[in-house]
Amino acid sequence: MIIRSAVLRQSGVSKPFEQTLPLHVEEISLSGPGPGEVLVEMIAAGLCHSDLSVITGVRPRPLPMSLGHEASAKIVEVGSGVDNVKPGQMVALVFVPSCGHCSPCMEGRPALCEPGGEANARGELLGGHHRLSQADTTINHHCGVSAFSDHAVVSARSCIPIGEDIDPIEAAVFGCAVLTGVGAVVNTGQVRPGSSALIVGLGGVGLSALLGAFASGANPVIAVDVHQSKLDLARELGADLTVNAKDPDAVQHIREFTKGGVDYAFEFAGSVSAMQLAYASTRRGGTTVTAGLPHPDDKWPLQQLSLTAEERTVKGSYVGSCIPARDIPRYIALYRAGKLPINKLIGERFKLEDINVGFDRLASGNSLRDLIVF
Incomplete structure (x- = not known):
């Protein structure tokens, strides 16, 4: 045809x-x-x-x-x-x-x-x-x-x-957007209720992750982007703090607000600078998850000492670590219940x-x- x-x-x-x-x-x-x-x-x-x-x-x-x-x-x-x-x-x-x-x-x-x-x-x-x-x-x-x-x-x-x-x-x-964003929070990060979460990059996937963090009971939830319109929307959706990534003190603001850094940081911008911000904003013993897809030649300079001495975890998340036949019906049910x-x-x-x-x-x-x- x-x-x-x-x-x-x-x-x-x-x-x-x-x-x-x-x-x-x-x-x-x-x-x-x-x-x-x-x-x-x-x-x-x-x-x-x-x-x-x-x-x-x-x-x-x-x-x-x-x-x-x-x-x-x-x-x-x-x-x-x-x-x-x-x-x-x-x-x-x-x-x-x-x-x-x-x-x-x-x-x-x-x-x-x-x-x-x-x-x-x-x-x-x-x-x-x-x-x-x-x-x-x-x-x-x-x-x-x-x-x-x-x-x-x-x-x-x-x-x-x-x-x-x-x-x-x-x-x-x-x-894609929901599977990847919500799945990164629920499946890859396995965010626990009451733990703090940071979402870096508020495109369709990042905003879905923001909603996933709310549905998971994360508190507080912080949103980061370079566009004020996205930050305004995140605040309307319920974010406890919004930070512009262009602010040179962005990491300091996040660490002060959470008294030492977030439990879980999620990077969706697909850039090295976004990954650096997410990792630097994560507390000792915390978890940093990236679902961003940067250029294959881009390299993220990880300080290995902090990974070991602070018992940090870094994870990659692809398609939200989902089982689509299981998770799409679940996420649709959450949507219909008003929770997503x-x-x-x-x-x-x-x-x-x-x-x-x-x-x-x-x-x-x-x-x-x-x-x-x-």
Whole structure:
């Protein structure tokens, strides 16, 4: 079938994207689903910094590529052997398909699925196939999803069924922003009620983590960003202290407010300076978690002595250390109970044709979780 998709053919294009047009909405061919795959019709897709980092070249990917990795969709057709979803069902799409058989999957860590990670790096689906093309040119899949398309073929293992008790447009953010942010707090950090938490970087993932910290009973909860609009929102959502990262005394303010530093610090900005601030703001014996994705060449200079002498813990978190089939339903239930108000984090809604404008907003740092709505 012929679909419309936002295709990236060259990374590293300068801003403003509205003028340089790194993403071209094109008509491309989509083959039908093979064994273990499904055809989906997109409902909504989130604009995420992980997409932006591919556009800017911070995270190199094989090109040309149909971008987008966070979405909600409707099942149209299923391939042979698919038994977890059926036509007509609404799903949230997850950007790391899990094979269920490799060591990480069997250990309950599907975010680290080895075949899934390898397929994503090659721009393939989990089964090793490409279903996108234009004339004689193969179009690569982005994280097995390629959400900035009106239709896509994905692995059935990328699909998490969702009920009719949630707005299917709002459901789009559960596949990345919510999984990654809330999961970093709940699964990776395992924040205990009454412990202090710091959130550095208030994009869609960081703001989700902020809500996750509230839901976990953290107290106090501190938010850090370089944009005052984000700090104002964090305060409205319930943050006990907001600090501008541009303040040269930011760490001092945090340590004074918490009488020695936070129990848990979470970094979502994807920069070395943000990681340094998070680590420096963590108390003796505390835990620093990063879910940021900086450039592969960036190095964080860790003072090893403090790690040992202060018994600190540093953790990485990918996809929030989640088991999506378990956690997405849980997070949706928290949302419906009013304990995870994700709807407050959703920003502008764009048509696919305006996707470059949307990424200009994202690059400015002032947007919330903007969406492409089909």
